[in-house]
Amino acid sequence: xxxxxxxIVEDEAVTGMDIRKSLVEMGYSxxxxxxxxxxxxxxAAELHPDLILMDIMLAGRMNGIEAADxxxxxxxxxxxxxxxxxxxxxxxxxxxxxxxxxxxxxxxxLELKTTIEMALYKxxxxxxxxxxxxxTRVILDAxxxxxxxxxxxxxxLAVNQALAKKAGRDVRDFIGxxxxxxxxxxxxxxxxxxxxxxxxxxxxxRFQEEFHNRWFDAAIYPVTSPEGxxxxxxxxxxxxxxxxxxxxxxxxxxxxxxxLIEDTSDVIAVLDRDGTLRHESPSITRYLGYDPExxxxxxxxxxxxxxxxxxxxxxxxxxxxxxxxxxxVNLPVKCEDGSPRILxxxxxxxxxxxxxxxxxxxxWVKK
Numbered sequence: 001x002x003x004x005x006x007x008i009v010e011d012e013a014v015t016g017m018d019i020r021k022s023l024v025e026m027g028y029s030x031x032x033x034x035x036x037x038x039x040x041x042x043x044a045a046e047l048h049p050d051l052i053l054m055d056i057m058l059a060g061r062m063n064g065i066e067a068a069d070x071x072x073x074x075x076x077x078x079x080x081x082x083x084x085x086x087x088x089x090x091x092x093x094x095x096x097x098x099x100x101x102x103x104x105x106x107x108x109x110l111e112l113k114t115t116i117e118m119a120l121y122k123x124x125x126x127x128x129x130x131x132x133x134x135x136t137r138v139i140l141d142a143x144x145x146x147x148x149x150x151x152x153x154x155x156x157l158a159v160n161q162a163l164a165k166k167a168g169r170d171v172r173d174f175i176g177x178x179x180x181x182x183x184x185x186x187x188x189x190x191x192x193x194x195x196x197x198x199x200x201x202x203x204x205x206r207f208q209e210e211f212h213n214r215w216f217d218a219a220i221y222p223v224t225s226p227e228g229x230x231x232x233x234x235x236x237x238x239x240x241x242x243x244x245x246x247x248x249x250x251x252x253x254x255x256x257x258x259x260l261i262e263d264t265s266d267v268i269a270v271l272d273r274d275g276t277l278r279h280e281s282p283s284i285t286r287y288l289g290y291d292p293e294x295x296x297x298x299x300x301x302x303x304x305x306x307x308x309x310x311x312x313x314x315x316x317x318x319x320x321x322x323x324x325x326x327x328x329v330n331l332p333v334k335c336e337d338g339s340p341r342i343l344x345x346x347x348x349x350x351x352x353x354x355x356x357x358x359x360x361x362x363x364w365v366k367k
Contacts, residue, residue, distance in 0.1 A: 004120055007049040008033045009040040009067065010082075011059040019053065019082070026113050037062030044071045051100075051120055056083040056090060065090075068097040078123040080115055082107070146188075146237040149223075152199045154179045157232060163187075192218050192237055199230040208240065215244040253355045267343065271359040275300045275316060278358055287365035289336035300361070305332040305340065319349040319359065329363070342366045
């Protein structure tokens, strides 16, 4: 990463200048040389370098390890230690600050450049991973569905806010706990908790289930390792109660509508917006000879004569513009045997009507 900005933290002026000269020759940009830990923390916050070369023993009250720890927690800038100290006690303390490298003085320029490049690359990869993880978290929390990961033993690896809110717990409190707790609390069914699955289950499982007077759509996705072993299950659970209620209401409405038109003497047809027949009353058989089951799904124009098509299309276009609009019609139609008839009645826009929700043609047939 040429042109990377580097902050040098070194209390020996001559050593600091030598390191600066080497870095510039390598193609890096040195933003500053700090001589104390306190100055290093301040310069890191002000200059936002890409990397910090940190000596451990510094002038002032704060050593390099303490400075690196503050920089890690507040600025998230990668630190490489550059020091003459190799004592185990220093190494143990330095590890706690999660450095991206540790170089002992005296060093070779090739060793310094290699360590810097590796540190910058590692930091870039970790930064990209953090962004990816944060993006995933935001996406997971953007839905009201329950989304979570469990291992094959039923231990939580991750959950989203929707499930945590339902359980009255913090997201972090779930990690490592058993999903059985949510089953005993009545938040999930045993099937939703994947109790009926094992590590041999490698195909996704999807099902709908009624649970505590609500309907849920659940999907369980096994995640396998490169060796082909199931290492975790990704589970998605959506509350579809409203959808189920609408489906049931629609079914009841359709049955109610069918009962209304079953015995009527008028010809009643329900059309979609494009003029396709959705329902047809049995009376069409008596007046025109068509079997309702044979013409449903076809254009209403199958019963119209050529001369009536433009009139029908114009009226249909007009009523579609306004819900509730009604237009009178007098349409030449043809019987199944081709003989002419006249359909006299009305066309109504009943979209939005909970029973019909379509275009209705209602009339009687004359010779």
